[in-house]
Amino acid sequence: MAEVEYRKITKRYPNGVMALKEFDLTAADGEFVVLVGPSGCGKSTALRLLAGLDRPSSGEIYIGGSPVTKHGPGERDIAMVFQNYALYPHMSVYKNLAYGLRQRKTPRAEIQRRVHEVSDILGIAELLDRRPAQLSGGQRQRVAMGRALVREPQAFLLDEPLSNLDAKLRGQVRAELKRLHQRLGITSIYVTHDQVEAMTLADRICVMNRGELQQVGTPQEVYEHPANVFVAGFIGSPAMNLVPATVTDGQVRVAGHPVARAPDGHTDVVVGLRPEDLVVQPDGRSGIPVTVDFHEPLGSHVLVHSVLGDASVPVVGEPAGIVVQAGADVRPAPGQRLALAAEPRHVYLFDASTGAALTRDGRAQVIAS
Amino acid sequence: MTTSASPTIPGRTAEPAPAEQTHEHRRFRLRRPSPWHLVLIPISFILLFPFYMMVVTSLQTEAQTRRFPPLLTPPTPQWSNYATALHAAPFVRFMVNSAVVALIIVVGNLVLCSIAGYAFARLRFAGRGLVFGLLMATLMVPFQVTMIPEFLIVKWLGVHVWDQLGIDHLGALVLPTLATAFGIFFLRQFFLTVPVELEEAARMDGTSRLGVLFKIVLPLSLPALSTVAAITFLDAWNSFLWPLIVINTESHMTLPLGLTTFQGSHDTHWELLMAGNVFSLVPMLLVFLIAQRYFVRSVAATGLKG
Amino acid sequence: MATATTAPPAAPGTGIFRRLSRSEHAVGWAFVSPAVLIIGIFGLLPILWSLLLSFQKSDLLTPQTPWVGLQNYKQIPGDATFRLAIEHTIIYTALFVPCTMLVGLVIAAALNRKVRGISIYRTAAYVTMAVSTINEALVFMWLFEPNFGVVNAGLNAVGLPQQQWLSDPNEALYVIVAMTVWGWTGFAVVIYLAALQGVPQDLQDAASIDGAKRFTIFRTITFPLLSPATLFLAVWLSINALQLFDEVYLTTRGGPLYSTTVVVYYLYDQAFQQFNAGYAAALAYVLFMVIIVITFIQFKVGNRFVHYNR
Numbered sequence: 012m013a014e015v016e017y018r019k020i021t022k023r024y025p026n027g028v029m030a031l032k033e034f035d036l037t038a039a040d041g042e043f044v045v046l047v048g049p050s051g052c053g054k055s056t057a058l059r060l061l062a063g064l065d066r067p068s069s070g071e072i073y074i075g076g077s078p079v080t081k082h083g084p085g086e087r088d089i090a091m092v093f094q095n096y097a098l099y100p101h102m103s104v105y106k107n108l109a110y111g112l113r114q115r116k117t118p119r120a121e122i123q124r125r126v127h128e129v130s131d132i133l134g135i136a137e138l139l140d141r142r143p144a145q146l147s148g149g150q151r152q153r154v155a156m157g158r159a160l161v162r163e164p165q166a167f168l169l170d171e172p173l174s175n176l177d178a179k180l181r182g183q184v185r186a187e188l189k190r191l192h193q194r195l196g197i198t199s200i201y202v203t204h205d206q207v208e209a210m211t212l213a214d215r216i217c218v219m220n221r222g223e224l225q226q227v228g229t230p231q232e233v234y235e236h237p238a239n240v241f242v243a244g245f246i247g248s249p250a251m252n253l254v255p256a257t258v259t260d261g262q263v264r265v266a267g268h269p270v271a272r273a274p275d276g277h278t279d280v281v282v283g284l285r286p287e288d289l290v291v292q293p294d295g296r297s298g299i300p301v302t303v304d305f306h307e308p309l310g311s312h313v314l315v316h317s318v319l320g321d322a323s324v325p326v327v328g329e330p331a332g333i334v335v336q337a338g339a340d341v342r343p344a345p346g347q348r349l350a351l352a353a354e355p356r357h358v359y360l361f362d363a364s365t366g367a368a369l370t371r372d373g374r375a376q377v378i379a380s
Numbered sequence: 381m382t383t384s385a386s387p388t389i390p391g392r393t394a395e396p397a398p399a400e401q402t403h404e405h406r407r408f409r410l411r412r413p414s415p416w417h418l419v420l421i422p423i424s425f426i427l428l429f430p431f432y433m434m435v436v437t438s439l440q441t442e443a444q445t446r447r448f449p450p451l452l453t454p455p456t457p458q459w460s461n462y463a464t465a466l467h468a469a470p471f472v473r474f475m476v477n478s479a480v481v482a483l484i485i486v487v488g489n490l491v492l493c494s495i496a497g498y499a500f501a502r503l504r505f506a507g508r509g510l511v512f513g514l515l516m517a518t519l520m521v522p523f524q525v526t527m528i529p530e531f532l533i534v535k536w537l538g539v540h541v542w543d544q545l546g547i548d549h550l551g552a553l554v555l556p557t558l559a560t561a562f563g564i565f566f567l568r569q570f571f572l573t574v575p576v577e578l579e580e581a582a583r584m585d586g587t588s589r590l591g592v593l594f595k596i597v598l599p600l601s602l603p604a605l606s607t608v609a610a611i612t613f614l615d616a617w618n619s620f621l622w623p624l625i626v627i628n629t630e631s632h633m634t635l636p637l638g639l640t641t642f643q644g645s646h647d648t649h650w651e652l653l654m655a656g657n658v659f660s661l662v663p664m665l666l667v668f669l670i671a672q673r674y675f676v677r678s679v680a681a682t683g684l685k686g
Numbered sequence: 687m688a689t690a691t692t693a694p695p696a697a698p699g700t701g702i703f704r705r706l707s708r709s710e711h712a713v714g715w716a717f718v719s720p721a722v723l724i725i726g727i728f729g730l731l732p733i734l735w736s737l738l739l740s741f742q743k744s745d746l747l748t749p750q751t752p753w754v755g756l757q758n759y760k761q762i763p764g765d766a767t768f769r770l771a772i773e774h775t776i777i778y779t780a781l782f783v784p785c786t787m788l789v790g791l792v793i794a795a796a797l798n799r800k801v802r803g804i805s806i807y808r809t810a811a812y813v814t815m816a817v818s819t820i821n822e823a824l825v826f827m828w829l830f831e832p833n834f835g836v837v838n839a840g841l842n843a844v845g846l847p848q849q850q851w852l853s854d855p856n857e858a859l860y861v862i863v864a865m866t867v868w869g870w871t872g873f874a875v876v877i878y879l880a881a882l883q884g885v886p887q888d889l890q891d892a893a894s895i896d897g898a899k900r901f902t903i904f905r906t907i908t909f910p911l912l913s914p915a916t917l918f919l920a921v922w923l924s925i926n927a928l929q930l931f932d933e934v935y936l937t938t939r940g941g942p943l944y945s946t947t948v949v950v951y952y953l954y955d956q957a958f959q960q961f962n963a964g965y966a967a968a969l970a971y972v973l974f975m976v977i978i979v980i981t982f983i984q985f986k987v988g989n990r991f992v993h994y995n996r
Contacts, residue, residue: 414799414801414802416796416799416801417801419796420796420797420801420804420807423793423796423807423811424807424810424811427793427810427811427813427814427868427871428810430822430825430826430829430868431813431825433825433828433829433836434825434828437828445834446833446834447834448833448834448838448839449836449839449842449843450834450835450836450839492720492721492724493721495717495718495720495721496717496718496720496721496722498717499713499714499717499718500718503710503713503714503717504710504714505710505711505713505714505715506711508714511718511722514730515722515725515729518725518729518730518733520978521729521733521974522925522928522929522970522973522974522977523929524929524931524950524953524954524970524973525732525733525736525967525970525971525973525974526728526729526732526733526736527732527957528732528736528739528746528957528963528966528967528970529731529732529735529736529739530728530732531746532735532746533727533728533731533732533735555724555728556724556728557728558724559720559721559724559725560725561725561729564721564725589713589717614815614816617818618817618818618819620818620819620820620932621931621932621954624935625958635818636818636819636820636821639820639821639824640820640936643820643824643936650828650831650834653824653828654824654825657821657824657825660818660820660821661816661817661818661821664816664817664818665813665816667816668812668813668815668816669809669813672809672812675812675815675816676812676876676880679815679873679876679877679880680876680877680879680880
């Protein structure tokens with residue numbers, strides 16, 4: 012039973028910086044939870060607190076139901092994969108894998124069995140006699156994972172393990188991680204700044220910013236029902252367009268064009284529209300007016316970068332940008348005027364001052380079935 | 381099938397309530413100092429104790445120094461001890477000599493070793509490898525092997541070339557270490573790391589080799605030059621055996637040597653000896669404190685290169 | 687640079703140099719000449735001259751230096767004082783080197799943390815590097831003064847008998863060990879601290895998560911990774927220990943009763959006070975050979991245990 016729980020954790024550094032504020036999270040047994048956010052958001056701090064490499068300023072941490080806040084890293088039955096792998100350079104791969112077990116006085120035969128088992132699973136069996144310096148980046152990464160697996164811990168902690176790999180390798184290892192988790196089912200807490208990794212690997216994603224949890228949910232939930240502008244703008248690639256809107260006559264309008272019914276009591280609204288949800292209207296049909304800036308052909312589709320508004324509708328301040336994901340055959344010329352539309356359920360509304368999501372068009376937020 | 385633990389919907393970016401703020405302030409001030417101070421302070425104390433005793437003794441009267449157990453503070457600080465010591469032996473003269481010698485050696489090394497180091501790093505000429513190897517070999521040989529012939533050479537130079545180069549003169553102190561294999565080695569290593577493209581660009585603009593060295597490479601090499609300067613200065617200032625061999629006249633002595641003769645003539649006047657000691661320690665200590673960075677870097681560099 | 691097609695076949699190894707214009711060689715030599723001249727005259731020449739001198743009889747005063755072949759060298763094994771000098775030098779080295787390394791390591795480990803004001807503590811540790819041998823000798827002579835010194839006062843305070851220290855043939859050498867360890871501590875601390883800072887924190891974190899306790903982490907992870915620094919210190923300190931001179935000259939002049947006579951002191955005495963320069967040169971060469979052998983052995987042994995990162 013390896014449930015992991017953060018209860019009301021705060022962490023403040025001696026220089027006054029508040030790294031984590033009131034952090035609450037429970038990862039169920041066997042769940043793969045990803046902490047994602049920009050640098051400085053507190054995700055690595057949260058991981059280190061779970062590992063025991065740092066103490067929280069307040070709050071409790073539980074692993075497998077028992078409080079471990081006072082325990083050192085060696086007493087928590089967790090294993091960690093470091094961003095830079097942290098392999099012991101003066102030991103062979105075998106000794107690296109065996110180190111943790113030797114510290115726990117595991118009998119020799121058992122160590123051998125586990126090391127060989129894990130190195131077979133990870134495909135590093137031929138490397139056991141080599142030193143880390145003789146291995147490639149991908150091999151070192153596997154040894155780092157092996158060292159963690161061999162311990163058969165209650166929880167698996169991973170600190171941006173893929174960020175030092177080149178793009179192609181990253182994709183491969185990501186898939187292997189997914190397979191490994193399906194096979195072994197160990198509770199895992201994974202930290203990354205890459206939202207693609209988060210979306211593909213997580214059972215649940217925790218989006219963090221500036222030490223605060225922004226939203227916790229499945230990848231689908233976080234994508235379809237972002238709780239605030241930060242999450243909306245962070246998840247999804249290319250990023251969601253967030254544009255200012257005006258409320259007149261009970262309608263929310265973007266560059267003058269109505270997109271949704273105005274929710275009660277809010278007059279300052281930000282509208283979110285994902286590039287892949289926007290459709291270029293055929294000539295004649297009305298829609299949000301934009302002027303094309305340039306486009307990026309990507310083979311399967313085209314990204315059209317445009318500027319909100321056209322000459323006839325005066326725009327106050329800097330014109331906002333909109334990116335549209337269009338079919339591969341769309342080739343707009345710079346300066347061309349387009350009209351864009353989106354289905355009502357793809358129009359997101361956020362309060363302009365707090366950033367919180369607003370229910371739109373009377374449709375309540377639905378949890379994925 | 382995901383368990384939806386209550387998705388927290390914060391997104392509040394509002395400031396914490398005033399009560400929370402003062403609470404945070406209070407926690408801030410109660411931070412405990414690290415317990416490591418309890419270890420570091422005794423260690424520092426033991427290391428610095430000799431300095432402390434030096435200063436304390438230098439400010440005592442002769443009678444006070446002859447107390448047992450010795451006094452750990454000067455009851456009536458005798459600043460006059462310093463005046464007495466400075467009169468009893470020409471300390472200022474010693475210091476000036478040391479300073480002159482050290483400065484000449486440092487300048488000499490910086491100039492000669494830069495030029496030579498640059499040549500070994502960037503220029504190609506017949507016999508380059510052999511000469512470099514021979515120079516490096518001299519680093520392996522202990523001073524005692526070469527000191528006798530060096531003495532004889534310096535003596536010969538003084539008689540047959542220019543008396544300032546000879547025994548008991550400035551030249552004898554300065555000449556043998558005016559360029560060191562260490563300096564050449566260290567600077568060459570550094571010059572090798574300067575991007576060749578910079579030099580090539582300058583050469584294409586018509587700069588001479590020497591010009592490239594002085595206008596391009598040296599300005600980029602200030603840390604390495606400072607390090608060589610620091611180490612060379614330390615060695616020159618604290619050098620004892622060689623001055624002992626070549627200098628006889630008191631007025632030509634450098635500080636370490638001068639202090640030794642002072643010791644010889646005042647050997648039970650501990651208060652004066654310590655005054656002289658402190659006096660001769662202060663300049664090097666100041667230089668060290670100011671240029672600490674470079675000393676540390678140079679030592680660490682030699683150590684880590686193995 | 688136009689000699690390519692008609693140049694005669696180049697002698698092996700000089701091909702590329704032939705293609706360089708003469709001025710390039712000249713420039714190169716012009717640059718290195720001053721330094722080479724100095725080091726050649728005061729470094730290389732003396733090495734050879736010293737060898738020659740060891741086959742001669744010289745008193746440094748009269749120009750006549752008759753050739754005596756291997757006589758100087760043959761005299762060495764029978765020289766009882768020299769044997770004593772060797773013995774003392776070995777004892778000194780065997781004590782000085784490990785003590786300095788241990789002290790340096792302990793202090794460096796204590797200094798390797800981010801405590802407020804750590805740079806002050808570090809400066810305090812480094813500062814002994816700036817002290818010259820005479821400063822060091824003077825202050826330690828005072829601290830160990832038999833009648834008025836602090837050390838004897840300390841012994842008195844805990845009820846132990848007072849010692850004669852530098853005046854006692856059985857103790858003088860150990861006082862010199864103490865003073866030189868103090869003088870070299872700064873150096874050892876710098877080396878070890880730099881090496882410690884090169885050990886990534888990640889490794890210690892990983893070991894910690896693997897279940898190792900503080901001291902185990904130090905023993906199994908940190909210390910092995912310090913091995914290049916350890917080897918360097920062992921070699922460098924040994925070389926310097928075998929050449930001990932200044933402190934002996936300044937405190938005891940080799941006494942009392944020759945108890946602090948070490949090889950280089952004996953050498954100095956022979957050359958500049960007994961006027962046996964030829965014999966001294968022979969002794970110097972013997973010392974040189976010993977240093978080479980010991981250094982070589984240390985490297986060979988060391989390389990089996992040293993782990994170089996990367």
